[in-house]
Amino acid sequence: MATHAAALNERRAPTAREVPHAVSPGLWTLAWRRLRADRVGMVSLVIVAAFIVMMILSASGLIAADWNREVGINYAPPSFLAGDVPAGAPAAPGASTPLATESAQPASQYKSNIVDPIGDVIAKLKGGKSEKGESQPGAAAPASSSAPAAAESSDESVDPLAAVMADIRAGKGVGAEAKPVERKATLPFGGDKWGRDVLKKTIKGSETSIFVGLAAAALATFLGTVFGALAGYFGKWVDDAFNWFYSVFSSIPYLLLILAVAAVLQQKGIMTIVLILGLTGWAGTFRLMRAEYLKHKAREYVQAADAIGASSTRRMFIHIFPNVSHVVLVQMSIYTVGFIKAEVILSFLGFGVPVDVVSWGSMLNEAQNELILGKWWQLVAAGTAMAVLVTAFSLFTDALRDALDPKLKGRVGA
């Protein structure tokens, strides 16, 4: 045996000398080359990377840290629309009438804090009607300043404490005037109900959405991988147990499971939603990883690992795992797309992030009511940001899968 091996070595030696540094490219190098060649994949990778950089910058407070400041007038229209705004624009409450805006501001703040959804809808209906009557094409700015006014006047007729409120306003109005805040008539991509910059909100919202997507994807893939590895590697009753667990989990429709968990976990928060999505989403990875481990555990390199005395854990995660990690990566990418979408829906429904955290879902929730008032920019901003990210991420996932696992080409995941 030994002599045979020596002979083999001798025979191999010359070829090794001929090409001294010919290192055959590994899986990752090959995959990267294939990805580089995929133009769509590269463009989408750049877009995804840009979003992630934006998220990191925003999380570290370098950009959009002051998203919560009310820098514009209520429902400030986007700057690029400013050209369309007729003569009414200069009259819009800006630097010229700081008192008017300041006194209107507490009112809307007060309303927003206390009025329940029904009252909100009513106010919106009123606003919608009044606008429907007035707004002729192009008259965006006058309508935007008249709508809050209309809501305010109707407020006084309904509110029994209106007189007290007026006193408070009259009394405090002087104090408020002491630090007049200059509010811009237009903002780069418009303002929301309280005059916050929609562009900054969108950037801040990306932080929530992308973080939740990535973190939940990491958790779900981790669980799926560990469960799948245990089931596939050990087989027998472990496999039966995990398969049973899998069939239980997968027989409850996914969204229903998420909502049920959301109902049970009462406190809201970013980590809660990561937990909900991560704990419910592992099933898909589990099935894939189980199949991979079943396939790999019989391979010779695993037998070799056994022969050198590697423990089961070592064999599973040091020896086999690198060989199946490309599947994990693709799964994670697929999950991220799905979870970003799910987070938006959960936050929209109010089961997601708390109210003081901005997310694309909560922005869409606000935008739903704003649209009736004709304020479409928040909807467009949040909707477009999400659509661009999700499109880029899905195309990137497709490219990644094609690059890492050409066998799977053409299959549609998630």
Add this chain to the structure above:
Amino acid sequence: MTAYIVRRLWQMIPTMLGVVVLVFVLFNWVGGDPAYVLAGKISNQEQIDNIRRQLGVDQPYYVQLGIFLKQIVTADFGASWSTNERVSHILLTRLGPSLTVLVPLTILSTLISIGLALAVAYVRGSLTDRLVMIVCTVGLSISILVYIIVFQYVFAYKLGWFPVQGWGDGFAQNLFVYASLPILIGLVVSIAPDLRLYRTFVLDEINQDYVRTARAKGLSENRIMWIHVLRNASIPIITNLMAGLPGLLLGSFLIERFFSIPGIGREVILAVERSDFPVIKAITVYVAFATILTNLLADLTYKAVDPRVQLK
């Protein structure tokens, strides 16, 4: 065949029990004491003890699990915590509206997706094919929320073609007046992923030898596509359809919520908002059971569509 069905039914029992235990653990253990949820914030110990006794949560866990099992078997989950309506009554009355929207939606979206998939796969690689795929990919990335908000605003609020929301009493009125816009939105949302998926199924078949043989013996292209290719592509399509069937029971949460359709999906959202545990528990358990049964049904349908499939 009968033996197969009996065995499969027998094998379902552990899974169903698993679902029951999972839901039980979730709501009776993870969620903390249900009595506190029901009693709300303003309550004294006496009230809570009362509620605990009523719900049976003062009993040991195995007794509680027994109560839950009995509720499932007898379909008697008691009354909703927030509206006091019988849970069984809620389920039965909410099923109709959900199905009124979802059955036509599923039929239409399947027919349209299959038709388009065959057409697009037939001209694969052409500009049309690529354009349709790009539209699908982009369309898929836009949140369903955006579709609903925009469609509701444009078609119902601005143009007035449909009622903004609501639900009537007559079936025909519901189907043709109130359900039409929800169905339209459902179509827009569901065709994009289905078309992408079905196209790959058709593409898998279109290069097979039997297609060439059919062409060689002079069959019309229509016959080849609609009879030969479709029959073969329908096997994975049916899998996909069957997987979506339990969703019918659930309705589409968001569509029902936006259009105030009193269906199961809206009920789930309301129940989650109100922490109405009996309703969520009942819906979760029954929808899970339905899913398990649908899986068996899917396997039996394969056999009907594809005689090569051996059930074992």
